[in-house]
């Protein structure tokens with residue numbers, strides 16, 4: 001296993017800016033190969049996708065390349081890969097589709113831990129159909145979302161459950177495999193928001209056992225778009241609205257209008273980059289992704305422990321995420337210091353660590369942080385100890 005952070009950093013032109021990026025949970029920096037793949041795809045001969053002309057074949061190759069790259073990243077069926085402009089757009093679309101089957105007496109479950117894109121669309125769809133919403137609580141002291149917080153709400157009325165794979169401010173990684181098992185036993189559909197988990201861990205969709213799962217490419221080296229995956233056999237059964245002449249085929253039926261071939265080529269390149277992070281990784285792309293993500297976790301874990309211990313040693317600090325299993329993302333504030341002013345102070349030192357609720361809106365309110373939230377410092381694959389030291393020095397100098 002070889003994780004050479006300097007070799008990885010050399011691939012990111014934006015790091016030449018001298019900025020220390022702790023805003024990766026909001027969106028990662030992008031390697032040069034991804035920019036080149038987007039430029040190539042949009043400037044090569046391109047038409048609407050088909051199989052006759054070279055330009056049609058190029059467009060088709062971008063779509064198929066994207067689906068098979070995502071299948072390798074998540075271990076899912078390439079024909080169950082749905083492209084979307086963002087994860088939020090995908091959850092909104094799917095909420096309206098699934099709600100076609102919901103009505104009074106039916107129940108859905110959401111959590112207070114989730115990003116609002118995995119709460120509000122489901123609530124609004126349920127309310128429109130007269131279905132009941134049940135809320136799973138997380139422990140505000142530990143930030144854990146125990147499996148029982150979901151199972152105690154399950155009943156034969158439950159139609160759908162949405163849970164985060166990792167919380168984007170607190171970092172909590174609920175036991176989604178155990179939750180999936182219980183939800184499936186109850187007969188409900190289970191969806192996992194893996195937007196914050198995918199940049200930090202190996203995702204095995206088939207092993208998790210969820211019905212739907214998704215991520216956003218711009219959080220993991222790619223362009224700004226989202227993806228939702230499901231078993232194609234399940235997608236065949238989901239009803240959705242579509243244009244009369246557009247295809248009934250899965251997954252295309254869920255993707256509206258002409259696809260952005262160049263963005264899809266960028267996603268493929270970003271997944272190829274993930275597979276290359278461990279430069280000794282061997283085998284199929286899926287095998288290299290697994291080795292690279294394991295190497296990344298082994299790199300990020302001690303760096304995160306260092307960052308957390310350094311920040312926890314600062315006077316007046318309060319940290320909020322304490323779950324046993326979590327991503328390298330720290331949410332914190334200082335008594336008597338305004339988080340937004342601190343964020344602005346750090347920006348002057350070329351250290352990016354914003355302060356907000358980051359759309360973990362319900363969680364922010366549960367923690368007593370209101371709409372304003374707190375500071376977030378998240379590690380990314382290009383983060384270094386020097387970056388962490390600059391962050392800590394910056395926090396001290398405010």
Ligand SMILES: Cc1ncc(COP(=O)(O)O)c(C=O)c1O
Pocket residue numbers: 025026085086087088089115117118164166167168193194195196215216225226358359
């Ligand atoms: C956990 C999580 N879910 C969902 C989203 C929203 O993703 P998108 O911008 O693709 O809609 C984010 C973005 O911050 C996130 O961190």
